[in-house]
Amino acid sequence: MPQSQPPPPPPRHPRILALDPGERRTGVAISDELGMFAHPRPAIVATTREAAIAAAVRIAADEGVTEIVVGLPLTMAGGESEQTRSARAFALGLRALVAVPVTPWDERLSSKEAARAGAGQGKRRDGSLDSAAAAVVLQAVLDARRGASR
Numbered sequence: 001m002p003q004s005q006p007p008p009p010p011p012r013h014p015r016i017l018a019l020d021p022g023e024r025r026t027g028v029a030i031s032d033e034l035g036m037f038a039h040p041r042p043a044i045v046a047t048t049r050e051a052a053i054a055a056a057v058r059i060a061a062d063e064g065v066t067e068i069v070v071g072l073p074l075t076m077a078g079g080e081s082e083q084t085r086s087a088r089a090f091a092l093g094l095r096a097l098v099a100v101p102v103t104p105w106d107e108r109l110s111s112k113e114a115a116r117a118g119a120g121q122g123k124r125r126d127g128s129l130d131s132a133a134a135a136v137v138l139q140a141v142l143d144a145r146r147g148a149s150r
Contacts, residue, residue, distance in 0.1 A: 014066035018138035019044075019056055020107060020130055021070065021090040026052045027130030029138045030063055036146070038138035043127025049086075053093045060098055067100055071107030071137045107137045 014035065020027035026044040031037065041059075046052035060068055070091040073083045088104065095102045 017065040020134040025127040027134035029135035038135040040131035040135040072104040
């Protein structure tokens with residue numbers, strides 16, 4: 001009688017880390033194991049861009065992510081501002097230190113959407129709103145990619 005093989009494990013979706021860099025805090029969110037939902041994590045609080053990047057590199061390694069998405073704060077007209085240039089510099093610094101792709105993603109209105117949803121209500125200083133905004137960006141990435149694969 002032939003032995004039956006155990007069923008193959010379900011496919012593992014890549015884990016994605018989303019970052020919403022700011023002057024004082026960087027919002028953090030990570031996708032779940034199924035690649036369906038974004039979950040906010042405690043924000044990175046750092047006094048320099050280099051310290052924030054180093055913390056992001058540690059999180060990426062600890063979580064075994066296969067991609068990092070960096071929120072890109074474009075103007076409402078789609079142009080660049082000083083914040084946009086700062087986010088691009090953050091992504092560039094990150095790219096130099098990780099072996100996974102670093103993808104910029106338009107994050108216009110993500111903070112407003114996170115605030116409207118009640119995330120981080122009254123807690124702007126602890127970074128919960130920043131991480132909720134990172135989760136909004138990551139959820140947009142996951143939804144867009146899931147729609148593209150249908």
